[in-house]
Amino acid sequence: MKTDDVLDAFAAGKISKEEVKRVLLGNTFVDAGCAKVDHCREYRTGGPEVVYCEGKTPEQVAVIMSEIVKCSGRALGTRATQAHFNALPAECGAEYDPVSRLIIVDGPERPAIGKIAVVSAGTSDLPVAEEAAKTAEFLGSRVERHYDCGVAGIHRLFSVMDEIIDASAIIAVAGMEGALPSVLGGMAVPPVIGVPTSVGYGANFQGLSALLAMMNSCAPGVGVVNIDNGFGAAFLAHKINLKR
Structure with a gap:
């Protein structure tokens, strides 16, 4: 049950308090x-x-x-x-x-709440970005995707900023040097959740350089999850979204 x-x-008086306790303890x-x-x-x-x-x-x-x-x-x-x-x-x-x-x-369709923006630096970051986006959607948040907006062509990011700034939270997914969360943190009000990816050449150290760059971000309001952890970023963003 x-x-x-x-x-x-219980509210209808059909079962006792003892039965409620037994069932709830069994349901944990x-x-x-x-x-x-x-x-x-x-x-x-x-x-x-x-x-x-x-x-x-x-x-x-x-x-x-x-x-x-x-x-x-x-x-x-x-x-x-x-x-x-x-x-x-x-x-x-x-x-x-x-x-x-x-x-x-997926169960019965539910109305999505709020707005989470998932922004990725490059196409190679797509698997982690999609893990974040689809997880947030599963949890019940409305998600907007803005992919291939990395700093190597930063005008691409500027072109979608108006669609990002009203989100409850921004998930920024990037490999290489991991600069994307810092840029977003310096431009947008919502909290930025940086997701370093293992995308990059040898000195990227399978995402370690991106992780350290994001953790050392000069922009305030940037938090960081583990390397390639799109799921963790989505769960955090959804919790922020629930409170907005």
Whole structure:
């Protein structure tokens, strides 16, 4: 029984307080064997449990995501492969995006809230940018994408600034020297979440140089997540969006 159903039944006098406590305690997580699935995470944090697929077998991903779908009707898997997707039962209704490497099981359509702008420096940053954009959309935020707006042709960024400045949060995805978040931080009111990517030549050190550049940004109002962590940026941006 879902939490809302339990509370409705209690309000209607159909079940006792003891029964409510028993059901709610049982609903906190389900032991699926390979994982303890946290069904109450969205109530605590504003976002559901998301399955990090990398390092898990296709069978494990199928078990975990099926359990989440059974409870909530929707689920998200990150860093997934085609093999992970193929293992899911057809009744899940899952879709796989090979660019963002996301498995998405979407429930009933919900109105999107607010606005998050996802800005990427180059086309090579697209996989991380799309992970961020699609994750934020799954969580319930409205997303606007502005891709290939890096500082090597900064006029491209200037051409879309009017569409960015009214966002609740800006996710800036960049590799190479990682300059994009600093530029946005110096031009826009919304908080900027920098996502360094592993895109770049040897001295980029697989994203380390971009990470350090973003962390040392001169512009105030810039925060940084881990290398290639589009998911983490999206979750943070969505939480900011919820408060606007």
